Amino acid sequence: MSANSSGQGFQNKNRVAILAELDKEKRKLLMQNQSSTNHPGASIALSRPSLNKDFRDHAEQQHIAAQQKAALQHAHAHSSGYFITQDSAFGNLILPVLPRLDPE
Numbered sequence: 001m002s003a004n005s006s007g008q009g010f011q012n013k014n015r016v017a018i019l020a021e022l023d024k025e026k027r028k029l030l031m032q033n034q035s036s037t038n039h040p041g042a043s044i045a046l047s048r049p050s051l052n053k054d055f056r057d058h059a060e061q062q063h064i065a066a067q068q069k070a071a072l073q074h075a076h077a078h079s080s081g082y083f084i085t086q087d088s089a090f091g092n093l094i095l096p097v098l099p100r101l102d103p104e
Contacts, residue, residue, distance in 0.1 A: 010063065010066055011063075014059060014063055017059065064093070067093055068085040068093045068094060069085075071093040071094045072084075072085055072093075072094050075094055081096050081097070082096070082097045083095065083096050083097065084097055
């Protein structure tokens with residue numbers, strides 16, 4: 001159960017960070033919008049700084065790694081099979097390892 005509670009704690013921290021980032025961007029856009037009403041020629045820049053994107057990508061990677069670890073532990077505990085973590089085009093966090101049997 002502690003794995004679930006630590007996973008939920010991480011999800012909550014991640015959500016709080018995302019909400020804080022969205023609030024910050026909202027304020028920034030509102031400030032830019034107010035300044036553009038004072039200066040009709042000004043335009044609103046909607047591009048995000050690459051630093052925020054890198055931070056978000058890093059947080060996403062950590063979240064995926066934590067999910068992979070939890071899925072792997074669960075699979076090993078509840079199955080007699082063997083599983084590995086590997087990137088999947090279909091979004092699978094873990095993949096089963098199937099032995100090759102020689103044809104008889």
